[in-house]
Amino acid sequence: xxxxxxxxxxxxxxxxxxxxxxxxxxxxxxxxxxxxxxxxxxxxxxxxxxxxxxxxxxxxxxxxxxxxxxxxxxxxxxxxxxxxxxxxxxxxxxxxxxxxxxxxxxxxxxxxxxxxxxxxxxxxxxxxxxxxxxxxxxxxxxxxxxxxxxxxxxxxxxxxxxxxxxxxxxxxxxxxxxxxxxx
Ligand code: IMP
Ligand code: MG
Numbered sequence: 001x002x003x004x005x006x007x008x009x010x011x012x013x014x015x016x017x018x019x020x021x022x023x024x025x026x027x028x029x030x031x032x033x034x035x036x037x038x039x040x041x042x043x044x045x046x047x048x049x050x051x052x053x054x055x056x057x058x059x060x061x062x063x064x065x066x067x068x069x070x071x072x073x074x075x076x077x078x079x080x081x082x083x084x085x086x087x088x089x090x091x092x093x094x095x096x097x098x099x100x101x102x103x104x105x106x107x108x109x110x111x112x113x114x115x116x117x118x119x120x121x122x123x124x125x126x127x128x129x130x131x132x133x134x135x136x137x138x139x140x141x142x143x144x145x146x147x148x149x150x151x152x153x154x155x156x157x158x159x160x161x162x163x164x165x166x167x168x169x170x171x172x173x174x175x176x177x178x179x180x181x182x183x
Contacts, residue, residue: 006168009158009175014150016172019160020055022149026130027059030100030147034062039097039125043090045115046070048104051161051169052132052149056102067091071111084114099124100146104161106134109141116143133157133174156182 005012034040044053046068057066070088101115112129119127130147137154152174158164159171164182168175 005175006171008164008168008178008181009171010178012173012175013152013155013157014160014174019149019173023052023055024059026147026149027056027061030056030130031061034064034098034100037098037126038063040064040100041090041092041094041097042066042100042102043094043119044068044102045104045111046088047166047169048161048163049102049132052104053102056130065092069115071115084111086118094119094122094124096123096125098126099128101127101129103129103131104133105157106131106143106145107138109139109143112143112145113141132160133162 040062042053042057042064044050044066047070053066057064067090068088069086069090072085072087099119101112101119103112103115106112112131116127116129128146129143131145132149134145134148134151135154136151156164156177157174158168158177159174161169162174163169164177168177
């Protein structure tokens with residue numbers, strides 16, 4: 001495997017060891033919190049959350065179902081198009097079930113806000129959020145995250161599921177994209 005850092009990456013912000021340690025901690029907390037609860041369904045937000053969700057789910061010690069939803073709020077680059085679009089809904093119904101939304105990153109918060117409102121309207125038994133990275137300086141909506149991996153500065157991040165124009169998602173670390181790439 002080619003492990004060279006691509007030239008578009010300015011620096012590595014979170015390396016693989018730090019990421020994996022944090023994922024194990026989150027999974028342990030979730031496993032403890034849901035120990036007495038059945039019918040947990042993890043809803044991963046495509047595409048960005050697919051790597052985080054797969055690591056998180058494999059570290060859970062409790063039964064769970066994995067489902068996905070696909071949304072779009074960004075066109076190709078780094079500027080939000082504002083409106084959130086539902087591209088693909090979950091396969092299973094979430095009504096009466098314990099839903100944990102798994103998202104890659106909280107930027108403005110519009111996406112997660114949309115998701116929370118959408119799922120709440122479906123009357124789940126419970127609804128919580130698990131977000132890998134949050135950029136507090138960018139938040140436009142006041143949201144509470146139940147399980148958070150890391151807080152990061154306001155920079156464009158790639159790797160561990162995060163992309164720039166669909167590239168860099170499968171890097172095992174989170175890196176900061178050079179501004180020259182998107183400026
Ligand atoms: P929000 O609706 O502004 O919170 O944006 C959430 C979505 O924007 C995430 O699910 C990502 O797909 C994308 N996004 C926001 N910031 C970044 C970033 O730094 N790198 C990659 N994707 C990002
Ligand atoms: Mg996303």
